[in-house]
Structures are given as structure tokens and as C-alpha cells.
Amino acid sequence: MKNRKKFPGISLVEVIMALCVLGIVVPVSLSALGDVLTANFKIHENASLISSAEWWFSRLTPPVHRADIDAAPREDRHGKARFEWETENLHNGAMRVTLRVIGRLSGSVLTVSRVY
Numbered sequence: 022m023k024n025r026k027k028f029p030g031i032s033l034v035e036v037i038m039a040l041c042v043l044g045i046v047v048p049v050s051l052s053a054l055g056d057v058l059t060a061n062f063k064i065h066e067n068a069s070l071i072s073s074a075e076w077w078f079s080r081l082t083p084p085v086h087r088a089d090i091d092a093a094p095r096e097d098r099h100g101k102a103r104f105e106w107e108t109e110n111l112h113n114g115a116m117r118v119t120l121r122v123i124g125r126l127s128g129s130v131l132t133v134s135r136v137y
Contacts, residue, residue: 063129070122070131073102077120078135085116085137101125111136 076097081089087108096103102122109117115136122131 063127066124066127066129067131070102070124070129073097073104074120074122074131074133077104077122078118078133081118081137083137085118087116090118 077093080093090106090108093106094104102124105121105123107119109119111117117134117136119132119134122133123129124131
């Protein structure tokens with residue numbers, strides 16, 4: 022029997038293992054990179070939604086009546102957020118206003134309540 026020289030090379034098992042590792046590492050890395058790149062955008066948008074909610078509530082001056090709330094704007098001054106609200110009369114004559122601020126770009130929703 023003749024001795025065969027082994028050629029240095031890559032076996033099929035090593036190729037399959039490398040492909041499996043790449044199949045796991047690459048998607049996870051791209052997902053993490055996408056999260057990092059969009060995190061700054063989400064932070065700024067949430068800050069913008071909070072600012073828009075404060076702007077909307079600043080237009081209501083106590084004592085607040087239902088007519089004041091019905092006359093409130095449906096969009097912010099830049100058109101980047103829209104507002105939806107619900108009112109609830111409380112037992113002591115006060116009114117709870119629950120405001121939903123919806124971002125135009127991503128559809129993020131911020132909910133804030135105040136009692137007047």
C-alpha cells in the first residue's frame with residue numbers, strides 16, 4: 022500500500038461549520054448595527070413627542086372646559102405629530118385629559134394624562 026501525501030486543505034466539515042457560524046454571526050451583527058443606528062433617531066423622536074405634548078397642554082389654561090379641549094389643535098405646529106385625546110369627568114368636578122401624541126414618521130405613541 023502506497024502512502025498518500027495529505028494535502029493541506031479544508032475539509033467539507035470545516036466549510037459547513039464556517040458557513041453555520043457566518044449564518045449566525047452576520048445577521049446578529051447587522052441587527053445590532055441597525056439598533057445602534059436607529060437608537061439616536063428614536064431618542065430624538067421621543068423627545069419631540071414629549072415636547073409636543075407639553076406644547077399641547079400649555080394651550081389649556083385652568084379652569085379648563087370641554088369647549089377649550091374641543092378647540093385644541095389636532096397637529097403640532099410643525100406637522101410632525103398628531104393629537105388624540107379623551108376626557109373623563111371625575112367625582113370632584115375635575116376633568117382628566119388623556120392625550121395621545123402620535124409621531125408622523127414612525128408612528129410612535131406617547132400617552133400623557135393631566136387632571137384639571
